Amino acid sequence: MTTLAPPAPAPAAAQETAPAPGRARRRRPARIRPGLVAAGAVVAVVLLAALVPDLLAPHDPLEISLSESFAPPSAEHVFGTDQSGRDVYSRVVHGARQSLVIGIGATAIGLAGALVLGLLGGLGGRIADGAVTRVIEVLYAFPGILLALILIAVYGNSAVTQMVAVGLATMPGYARMVRGQVLVVRGSAYVEAARALGHPPVRILLRTILPNAFRPLTVLVTLGIGQAIVWAAALGFLGMGVQPPTAEWGAMLNAGRTYIQQAWWMDLFPGLTIVLFTLSLTVLGRHLQRATDAGALR
Amino acid sequence: MTPTAARATARHAAPPLVAVQDLAIAFDGHEVVHDVSFTLRPGQCVGIVGESGSGKSVTARALLGLNGPGAQVSATTLDVGVDVLTASEQALREVRGRRLGYVLQDALVSLDPLRRVGTEIAEPLRVHGVPRAERPQRVQELLASVSVPEPALRARQLPSELSGGLRQRALIAAALALDPQVLIADEPTTALDVTVQAQILELLQQNLAAGRALILISHDLSVVERLADHVLVMHHGRVVEEGPTSQVLAAPQDPYTRRLLAAIPSAGSRGRRLSDLPPAPISLSPRAERARADGTTGADELARPEGGTGADAARRPVGREQADGPGPATSRPVLVAEGLSKSYRGPDGRLRRVVEDVSFQLCAGETLGIVGESGSGKSTAAAMALALTEPTAGHVTLDGEPWTGIPERRRRPRRRRIAVVQQDPLSSFDPRWTVGRTLADALPSVRRERGTGPARDGSGGDRTARIAALLRAVGLDPALAHRHPLTLSGGQRQRVAIARALATDPEVLVLDEPVSALDVSVQAQVLDLLADLQQALGTAHLFISHDLGVIHHVSDRVLVMQHGRVVESGTADEVLHTPRHPYTRQLVAALPHPELEEIA
Amino acid sequence: MLARRVLTTLASSALLLWAVATIVFFLQHLVPGDPALTILGGASANPPEETLEAVRAQYGFDQPVLVQYGHFLAGLLVLDLGESYTMKQSVVSIVAEQITPTLQLTGAALLIAWAFAIVLTLATAGRPGRWGRLGAAVEVVCAALPHFWLGVVLLVVFAVVLQWLPVVDDGPAGLVLPALTLGIPLGGFLAQVTRDEFDAALRQPFVLSALSRGARPGQVRRRQVLRHAALPGIALSGWGLGSLISGAVVVEVIFSRQGIGQVLVAAVTAQDLPLVIGVTFVVAVVYVVANILSDLASVLVDPRLRHAIGRAS
């Protein structure tokens, strides 16, 4: 659980330093990179699985078959079966939706909170900024797991609680980043240019400050989705994860852990899925960021 | 004449230290340097000049074998004591620092900010096996030898604690640590104040006198003129002209060299065009246009004149002749600043006055130059004039009405009458936006003009036309509207910044170092453009620069700032020909080569 | 000046601790369930109603929450955190006993994370082609590894099957696997941050400058570039140590280690308020101290910060 969304390193103003004149012009033309294509394919398949799982899954993810438990991968069950004889592949496919909901939901909650805090801190003047900095500090000092456990104890164990819990735990990291970024952008020459043009503050905020402050968040967000899935899975380890027998990657990984010595497939496939998906999101995120950073250099 | 003669004799006696024949350098198959050849003998100074991107630095790095893994370097000869093309990495490392000292272009960032200056200078000593015990002593000697005061103290400081000039000296000291026979100095004086610049040149001169050879790279002809025996003029990666310095500068053969020389602004160039480009074809009357805009918004494109050659425009504009005299005083003052002061709280919590009691008047059609060294408060004064920063004391009026000290809300409708071209053009653009969008953002919105709902951008066609007109007005191809600022050259960016300022049809234009990031030839074009615009539109310019030549070239009247105060003011000629304040005198004295004026 | 800086740090730390304790206090009061039952033995107990009443009166659960909060604050002032409902022991002594093994674990994990990040960065960052990409991929994968899974795999492979390391052991050998479990994902994360910075620093002119003096590229990477690259990672380490404590919850269960993580989970689920507050409190203290340490480490690496420290965090 170390891996919740990272707090911002120093606000990344350095990204903006111009390359030597003329150098930028000579960027390589965009080659089709196989890694990028593969990453895109993985994400596309996962999205497809989340939207129409039945298209990809041959079996009912919840249907047990007591006589077929712990069957190794075969033509019938390509990823094998689990302790109740359920088809692991179909569960992985069906798990996409729940995992994505948790991952994206938690990240969205974290970001939304961070947005409010970060903007308040970045735009609100000295006192507001001081207060926000304190709030972020306090949230940091709180062990994330504690927040999650208490929330689940108070509001019961549901996908929503988990999303909120994980979202809150990741929020301070995003908030710090947003705040730093807003501060950088606010002081930038192009915001000054906009002011000099006599644009009203709301317009400057919406059209200039916000979009630029969020640009560096893309990678974080793509990373964050994967992290949130892993986070929720860790809650599962403590028995606070999604309700069984719901198919969800983290929960599957956690359940498979027990049988790792006799049924490795129960862990391998959900684990690979999480890692591949996270990796793909990161690759895409980095590419996206590079593309926007360079101001679409083509 | 004497030192040069002495060196000339030495040069023919000794074998070359550096021999380059048919050097070509390519990145990813794209050749950026072609067929460069030269030799360097002991005591000799070869100068390489040329505009930005012409391949000067790449050539220098090739001598050290440091062009990076992406570079393909070829030459019939590339000898610096070892054959760079065939030598082992080990052998090259032996040469670097010991035989060739290299002073990088970006003095301010070429020292590791996390290491103490002493460590940096000791590095070549360490790398080349000088015992640890001897190093501190040597470091201090080296610092002393480049005239760094209190060398023992400086050695313990961090680069960030040193001024630009000191950093440049420390860098030179590191390059000289092992007493290399050849020193390569890449733009050793750019980014430095004139006064400091003079000191560095003095230092290099001493070094030459001590018998070391020097390769001096600069885009500034005046700098090269002072030191080099021999000059290569590079253009687009090619040597377009070479020869003894005096000969090349006095009687340039190549058109590019001639253009380069003509482009240097100075007192002598006042009223003349610096570039050989035709004047930007602007003939619209902004006031008339504004009147029309009140009624119609349709096709009020910035009109282009038919014809209109550069020939007559190359003459000094008539209005300027008048402005030179008592003219400005008679015309109406648009921007008046009185007793402006500004304080900032420093990191130690103490208040620091960065601008103190600055007053000036700016009249329509006039250019007021503000000159002063870096950090003297020029930009801050400008920001107060723009009411982007509230003054701590004093006030500004625009067209006789209060401009500072009122809520921003009341200022906003009048903001379009005063526009700014910011100091660093690149960072003044939203990096996500194309040029077109940047300009569109500056255009008055239809809503504001018509006072109707947000059904604007429907008239996208008009806006596109206006953007194209603006781009043409600053001499850019309208097709650039789809590019991102990052992909533009420095000169193009600066023009876009000017176009944006013009988009609001201002009466006052604040230009904060509009040419300092540009090399001479591009600078010349931009300065010409500004002059043309001023003539056509009758705007008042507040022109900020640290370059006396530029200031003298453009200004009717001049303010000299030091430490936040105005130390001298008057007409350009008064101030710069007969400076009264010691600081101004120092500035003028430090100008490297009054004689170049005559050459040009 | 220094005294003032120390005072500010102390004051803001105290504020932070108070805020954390207060939030936990009220949050925990939202949890349904009867603390009196917890005190009387938890799930398997069947106390009669009179006993419950007596306990409620004794602990003041029948008083309004704000009054309870007042008592709680009063205790906090003298660092009296009360007695654990479930462990029937003073919270301070439980926490004091359990924090040491956790700190050992998280400290070792942080070291491993840094070693991992540094080795990986030095080996692959800024290198074109396959190596660079491989390094970047390894980082992402490591950062995405869930502790509970990594721990079990390491345990099975190295302790059970290969038997190279003990399954359980209080000594340093027993620390290896748990610390790896915690350290590798954090290392992946630190490496990501470090690599970005490393790439940026490698493009700085001072690198070329050093090379032009004859320095070896490897040396420049190690002695100069790495230093720049490590800065954001160091700044994150204080936070990292705090987050490791969340991870320790899982690792301590898997490797059956003593520690604050296990206590925390048990305390939250059993609604053992004094213990929850005690643990949160000490975690916050660790966080505060870790941040001060990471600030100091940043200053060591970046002497420019010497003048800036104590200003904006």
Place this chain on the structure above:
Amino acid sequence: GGAAPAAELPAGTREGGELIFATDREPTCLDPHNSGDMPQTYIARQYLDSLVSMRPDGSVVPWLAESWEISEDGLVYDFTLKQRVRFHDGEVLDADAVVANFDQIMDPATQSSTALLYLSPYFVSSESLSEHVVRVTLKRPYSPLLTVLAQAFFGIESPKAMGRGLTANCEAPVGTGPFKVVEWRRNQEVVMVRNEDYTSAPADARHQGPAYVEKLTWRFLKDNTARYGALRSGAVHAIFNLPPEQVPTAQADDRVRTQDFVHSCVPFALDLNTTNTALGDRRVRRALVHAADAPGIVTSAYAGVFPYEGNAISTGTPFYDEAYHQPYPYDEARANALLDEAGWTGRDEDGVRTRDGQRLTLRLPYASDPGETPPADLTILQNFQAMERRVGVDVQLIPTDAASLTAIRRDPTAFDIRAGYWNSPTAGVMYIKFSQETYEIDNGQNVSYAYDEELDQTLLEAAATTDPERQQELYSRAQELLTDQAWHIPLYPIQTRLAIRSDLVADIWIEPSEGEPVLHDAHLLRDGDPR
């Protein structure tokens, strides 16, 4: 006195050394009088002695009580204590000490759940007749009393130590047993050392006098993989609760010996809350059992390691009746028919049965802590859920934390099904779970909220008789009645499963009252030092 036990040991073994025993759950209090959770008894057995000791056949033999006499009416028990037995703190074991123990156990403040369930309904008083004779008086005859007292829950503690207060006594209780508690390192281990003056081993011990091993370390290794891994790597000598998923590997390993013991208990079962309208109908309850395929789900979840048990009590319980082993075979058609008959004929869009617009949804909260609900049990719950889904019954599994679960226990409206078991050395355990008395105490034991007058009478009568044949008759009837009601769905009997490194240690055995491992006789083999 320090007899020389080494002399008695078989060749190739050695005296002394440290024995490391690892178990999964850690008690919150070491004193077994306080509350009464299974992990407490396992440790208590090592440092406490009880009055009597139980044999596998259900009979009892002397321990701290050398002999005892029971009055004709079965209401008065006179125990004569062993002489010259001292507690670890030097106090003498006498009649007053035993009385003090009964007082402590019966004191509501001690919160002894075992006392509440085993003694309160019967107990009147205890008194010392002489220095070494204790008299216990009962309200009504209670034939299982001796077996009840054999449990470590009723181990005799030093009155002086008990006087220190509950908290201190929890931390470091003092008994007369073969080991003394030295230190309890929370979350890690309880360290015990040999009681060099031990003279009070039970009559069925394999040797008298002090234990063979010098030091006993009782480690808590919560994680299944780690616990078994520790055994395999030799870091511990024996583990409690061999994880079912590891049984095949353990059996394949010839260094590991497994030892099982089926508890006398109400098996692990799903209790159906009859206050739920649907579950109040016996047809629905029976349908659930028919649909569950209980043998199938147990076998799949426990990999065949645990046997299925469909009776109200386990095979290890006295008076178990084979006839009720599998009363409701897996029969989906029958289940559907029963549900239809009960009026649950509608189906909603998910295929769940409805009646009068009400869905047949049953909430099953379970402990979210994996230590409380091990993976195999969770699998059982999931399998059960899936099986019931096939006949249109929607079972909702609700992971719940400890505090909330405590709250649920006393609130019949908060759950419909709960999983649980009850260990007890007597068949009287049925009374604890299903009687009007426990229903009215409302202490959470009668999870089904159900009782039957005939059942109550039968069980009370069985407790009052001492005639084994009559008891068998009555307890069989009770099993029949319970089976008929289908108030719960029994699944598997609780087992104590030890895995022992037979190359490192010998002579660990399991006593039958609560399945407590006995380490007094254990001795390390010559090369048996694991560390």
